[in-house]
Amino acid sequence: MLVLALDTATPYLVLGLPHAERAIRLERRHAEVLWQELEVFLKQAGVGLKELGGIAVGRGPGSYTGLRVGIAAGLGLARGLGIPVTGIDTLEAVALRYQGPVTVVHRTRNELCYTASYRIEGKQLEVLQPPKRARLGELQPGGLLVVDQPPSGLALARLGQAALQGGRVQVEPLYL
Incomplete structure (x- = not known):
């Protein structure tokens, strides 16, 4: 199962696949550039959307808006592709x-x-x-x-794959 990971809980936009990752420091501009960066990331990794088998989103802890941007993007992408989504602890x-x-x-x-x-x-x-x-x-x-280090996109994808294979398809933000 090929899992795409994305995390916006920190000042970094983190994208990950089992074989590639990217972290870009954006502060609070995640919503402005997420889709453009995701498109570039997938193209550079040689992966098409139809190849994805699941989505893993960082569930925090993090800022309310930051978490909502990533979780909403992951849920929307998963729903549009008809694939499962799961939440992964950012820390x-x-x-x-x-x-x-x-x-x-x-x-x-x-x-x-x-x-x-x-x-x-x-x-x-x-x-x-x-x-x-x-x-x-x-x-x-x-x-x-x-x-203040970004999460590993590779780890997010690996944890997401394990969660989805274990049947965990719950995304609940971790607000503290």
């Missing part, structure tokens, strides 16, 4: 860029952040601390501290 897809104990932090406004801690061994992910909202000054990270 997990960031953590999967690394190995060992990892604390992922995405800063928000007012000295707050979204954070979670994981242990990564190979491609296996163990959640040590689930996503939560916290004050930056109160963080006690374990292992590698990763701040």
